[in-house]
Each structure stands twice: as structure tokens, then as C-alpha cells.
Amino acid sequence: MRLHRNLCFAVIDGLHKIFNEGDYADKVVQSLLKRDKRWGSRDRGFIAETVYEIVRYKRLYAEIADVKAPFDRDNLWRMFAVWATLKGIKLPDWKYFEGTPTRKIKGRFDELSKNRRFSASIPDWLDELGVEELGEEIWTKEIAKQNEQADVILRTNTLKTTKADLQKKLLDEDIHTEYIDGYPSALKLPERANVFQTEAFKLGFFEVQDANSQRVAEYLNVSPGMKVVDACAGAGGKTLHLAALMENKGQVIAMDIYESKLKKLKIRARRNGVHNVELKVIDSTKPIKKLHGKADRLLIDAPCSGLGVLRRNPDAKxxxxxxxxxNIKKTQSEILSQYSKMVKPGGQMVYATCSILPSENQNQIDNFLTSPEGKDFTFVKDKKILAHKSGFDGFYMALLKRNN
Incomplete structure (x- = not known):
């Protein structure tokens, strides 16, 4: 591979924003990719993948490069040189790479790779927490998997098409997809592509959604005609899935404390052909109280650490x-106590997170069931999904039933 100066400068600019200005990696990458209209898909792919890779392995590369935060541009170039060397890329004769100790870099890599905190490139406190909650063996496998690039997974919008027809439609647009066993609406891209530019996306035939994220709505056992509340809806990926499972019949009430996210959901719902969703901003306790005892089904996709989705958000660590x-564990506990009151007798509730920590997951359910608010609920089942076992994002979901 030959390095191109303008692409490398874009990478350095992106790393500066992420590491030194605290910008979110996904937003930075989106902005970088719009910088030059002449860039082709390979150029954009190089920028996105290189930025994410260096963000993932920040601690390892900084240690090998012998640089410390805050990283000035010379430091960032040194980290870039480490990345390129370890990838086997020949460094061009640029001033930024003068004196790069190629052999030393490989030796330091071999040495540091024996230490999980460097090989997985994670903060000390996070490593301690992972071992404490999951045990040495599982944590080692899980955090290694979380450093791999995530697959692009699509969820078929069954309100508008079938999985087989969607696959054909995408193939007509030169995008190859594969079925995934056990995921009825999912298609996986063997090679990354910008699916948002496709006609199929503009027509609302699919949403981009991880395979395990697609399990959450299915876990809620919804049927057409029900009154369903998605209490932490965000931009609505699971809301739209619920609406599709309900065949646009009944009512899905999408709630969130952020109105801006619900506005995005409104746009997505229109594209998806979803018309049974009502949006409610949680700006006080009133919207919750009005729904006490009225929901056939309640989804609490709770705010969490996001440790199950680090492949998608490597800067989160x-x-x-x-x-x-x-603090988030206290919030989860409060949400469970307050929002569970919306479930009517005989109704069901799913508590879900994209975390892999038991303290955010089954421990929260155990605590809730022994609380005054949880005494009316019965535990039905739960599912703990780890990325290194499933191949997709880490999730937890628990199904509870309110007693009659």
C-alpha cells in the first residue's frame, strides 16, 4: 500500500479532534469523509478504518511511540508511523517519518502484546473492572473481540419488503449480502459499503442495526393491536422494529428525555412507512404517570456503559x-422503579442494555425484583450475549411479567 499525503493529513486531523478536543469518533469520521469530493470509496475507507484503528489501540501505539497525552501533531505522526509499520506499510520519505525506528517498533509490540492492558489497549481501571465482573478468561476474550471491526448488519423492514427481495434489490445495486442463521430479518455485508446511498435505503427497505440489537424487540413478544411503550427510544432503531413486528397495528409510544433524538425517529419512521408510533418527550414525571398500568408491553433499553458495543464506538473506552x-447504575435502578409502573397487570417488560457487566444487567434485575416496585413482577427469562461468543455486539435482555 502506498500512503497518500492528503489522506494521511485527514487522519491526523481526525485524531487531533478525537484525542485532544474530545470530539466523538463517528462524527469526526463523517466530517472527514466529506472533505474532498474527489475521494473514492477506497480513499474514504482508508481514512475511516485508519482513524478507528489508531483510536482502538491508542494506549498501545502511544506506548510504542513513547508519547503522552495531550498529543501534539508530531506525536500523532509518530503514532501513525507505529500503525503503518505494524501493518507492513513502507513509510514514504516525509519529514514526519524521519528517524522512525522500525525494528524497535516491532520489538516493543511483541513485548507489550504480552500485557492485556496494552494488547487490548484499555485503561487500568477498566481492565480491573472487567476481570472483577467477568473473570480473567472471559474478559480477555471479550475485550479482544471488542477491538475488532464490527460487521455492517441490516434489518429488513418487513412493512415494505421481504429479506429475499431486499437481498435481490441490493444485489442489483452491486451490494452483496448474506443471511445469518437465527436472525430472521438480518442481512450481513461481507464487504463494507455505503448502504445509505442505495435506492433500497431511500425507499425505507432496511435499517442498519446490529444482529444482536435485533433480538431485543423480538424478546418483547409483541402482537398487532397492542399498546407498547419504548421508554428509552433514542433515535428509534428498536421502535421501528417493534412497529414492523406489530404490522403497523396498535400503538407504539416512543419516549425519550431528548427531543432531538425523537425528531430523528420521526424522519426515520416516515421513510420506513411506520404510522403507528406516537412520540413523547419525558420532560417531567407526568408522561410516565399518565401511562401507569396501561402498557401491554414495555421496553426499557436502558442507558448504560456501552461496553458491549466498543467495536462500534472505540473512543468510548x-x-x-x-x-x-x-452513576449510570443508579440511573438504571431509578428507571426500572419508575417506568415499570406503566406495565398493566398481565403485561410484560423487557429490560435491556448494550453492556456486558453483570452489575448493569442481572444484578439490576435481582435488585428490582426484591424492591417494593418489583414485588408485582415475575422473572420469566434472560439472555446474556457476549461478542466473542456470538460474533456480534454484546447485549443483555431480561423478560419480566407483571402479575395479574
Missing amino acids: WKLQPEFIE
Whole structure:
């Protein structure tokens, strides 16, 4: 591979924004890809994948390059040189790469790879937490998997098409997909492509959604005609899936504390041909109280650490702090206590997170069931999904039933 100066400069600019200005990696990459209209898909792919790779292995590359945060541009070029050397890419004769100790880089890599905190490139506190909650063996496998690039997975919008027809439609647009056993609506891309530019996307035939994320709505056992509440809807990936499973019949009430996210959901719902969704901003306790005892089904896709989706958000491990995880656990507990009151007698509720930590998952359910608010609920089943076992994102989901 030959390095091109303008693409490398884009990578360095992106890393500066992520590491030094605290910008989110996905937003930075989106912005970088619009910088030059002459760039082809290979150029854009290089920028996106290189930025994400260096973000994933920030601690390892910084240690090998012998640089410390905050990283000035010379430091970033040194980290880039480490990345390129380890990839077997010949460094061009640019001033940024003068004196790069190629042999030393490979030796340091071999040495540091024996230490999980460097090989998986994670903060000390996070490594300690992972071992404490999951055990050494499982944590080692899981955090290694979380450093791999995530697959692009599509969820067929069954309100508009079938999986087989969607696959044909995408093939007509030169995008190859594969079925995934056990995931009825999912298609996987063997090679990355910009699916958002396709006619199929514009027509609302699919949404991009991880395979295990697609399990959550299915876990809720919805039927057409029900009154279903998605209490932490966000931009609505699971809301839209619920609407499709309900065949656009009945009512899905999508709630969130952020109105901006619900506005995005409104646009997505229109493209998806979904018309049984009602949006409600949680700006006080009133919207929740009005629904007490009225929901046939309730989905609580709770805010969490996101440790199950680090493949998609590699910068999250550098932004996360121990106090955030402690605070989010309190929030999860409060949400369970308050929002569960919306389930009517005989109704069902799913509590889900994209975390792999038991303290955010089954421990929360155990605590809820022994609380005054949880005494009316019965545990039905739960599912703990780890990325290294499933091949897709890490998730947890628990199904509870409210007693008659």
C-alpha cells in the first residue's frame, strides 16, 4: 500500500479532534469523509478504518511511540508511523517519518502484546473492572473481540419488503449480502459499503442495526393491536422494529428525555412507512404517570456503559470514567422503579442494555425484583450475549411479567 499525503493529513486531523478536543469518533469520521469530493470509496475507507484503528489501540501505539497525552501533531505522526509499520506499510520519505525506528517498533509490540492492558489497549481501571465482573478468561476474550471491526448488519423492514427481495434489490445495486442463521430479518455485508446511498435505503427497505440489537424487540413478544411503550427510544432503531413486528397495528409510544433524538425517529419512521408510533418527550414525571398500568408491553433499553458495543464506538473506552458507571447504575435502578409502573397487570417488560457487566444487567434485575416496585413482577427469562461468543455486539435482555 502506498500512503497518500492528503489522506494521511485527514487522519491526523481526525485524531487531533478525537484525542485532544474530545470530539466523538463517528462524527469526526463523517466530517472527514466529506472533505474532498474527489475521494473514492477506497480513499474514504482508508481514512475511516485508519482513524478507528489508531483510536482502538491508542494506549498501545502511544506506548510504542513513547508519547503522552495531550498529543501534539508530531506525536500523532509518530503514532501513525507505529500503525503503518505494524501493518507492513513502507513509510514514504516525509519529514514526519524521519528517524522512525522500525525494528524497535516491532520489538516493543511483541513485548507489550504480552500485557492485556496494552494488547487490548484499555485503561487500568477498566481492565480491573472487567476481570472483577467477568473473570480473567472471559474478559480477555471479550475485550479482544471488542477491538475488532464490527460487521455492517441490516434489518429488513418487513412493512415494505421481504429479506429475499431486499437481498435481490441490493444485489442489483452491486451490494452483496448474506443471511445469518437465527436472525430472521438480518442481512450481513461481507464487504463494507455505503448502504445509505442505495435506492433500497431511500425507499425505507432496511435499517442498519446490529444482529444482536435485533433480538431485543423480538424478546418483547409483541402482537398487532397492542399498546407498547419504548421508554428509552433514542433515535428509534428498536421502535421501528417493534412497529414492523406489530404490522403497523396498535400503538407504539416512543419516549425519550431528548427531543432531538425523537425528531430523528420521526424522519426515520416516515421513510420506513411506520404510522403507528406516537412520540413523547419525558420532560417531567407526568408522561410516565399518565401511562401507569396501561402498557401491554414495555421496553426499557436502558442507558448504560456501552461496553458491549466498543467495536462500534472505540473512543468510548477513553471517554468512560469509573464514576460514570457508578452513576449510570443508579440511573438504571431509578428507571426500572419508575417506568415499570406503566406495565398493566398481565403485561410484560423487557429490560435491556448494550453492556456486558453483570452489575448493569442481572444484578439490576435481582435488585428490582426484591424492591417494593418489583414485588408485582415475575422473572420469566434472560439472555446474556457476549461478542466473542456470538460474533456480534454484546447485549443483555431480561423478560419480566407483571402479575395479574
